[in-house]
Amino acid sequence: MNNPHSAACISHEAVTAAVYATPSPLVQDAVSSTTTFRQLFDATSSTFTYLLGDDSSKTAIIIDPVLDQVERDLQIVEELGLTLRYALNTHCHADHVTGSGEIKKRCPLTKSAISEASGCKADILLHDGDEVHFGGNILHVLATPGHTNGCMSYYTESLGGMIFTGDTLLIRGCGRTDFQEGNARKLHRSVHRKLFTLPASTKVYPAHDYKGHACSTIGEEMAFNPRLRLHEDAFKKLMDDLHLPYPKMMDLAVPANTQCGS
């Protein structure tokens, strides 16, 4: 099924208005039964995978699974008695192969999802303002292009407010913008116009960390992120001058991830 509106979404306008207002009315009125949250790490690619479970319905979602860690991830899902409904990707990763396809093979009830703008195949193609429901919980989909054109961040009011930023916003850093339609100005605008309008207490969970961090908050990143504190022109110059080597697995990962969980 390629239509997200039947499977995962309602009321785009209401969500968009609520998510961008500060403080969000949804944050104040949130009713949620998410009590299971796991941050998992793949040391080879320095990738974080997130598992969120709804304790009432025992349904769960996984964000940015890594192929090499599917065994580990599904063991936790099983041990906690959860049923995976969605395997979401924040974008088409260039440094590792997504676990979505393998998870779908082993858990037939799980649907893969990624943004339509990514150009990747998946069961559900997401758009800005969509919602992903699991049990009593809602994940709000925010388009945050810049690292790639199809980058999405996922926001939930559960557990005091969490944003899964993919490679858009890293802790005290951000995703590079020198390939896969990367665009420094777009990334700066995504962060300042969307992520930095969330409540300051919102916890930030990125897709990667290379320095030993695990979590931050929107308020902390607004104050201390050395890249995103810069104005747009200075940010673009900094990003244009990074000259980082390409990810080792890029030539394998991008074609594989374009097929995603199809």
Ligand SMILES: N[C@@H](CCC(=O)N[C@@H](CSS)C(=O)NCC(=O)O)C(=O)O
């Ligand atoms: N050495 C790693 C790749 C490291 C890297 O380029 N990370 C990306 C995200 S994965 S495409 C990035 O945006 N980094 C930002 C930065 O400032 O380092 C490998 O070979 O896989």
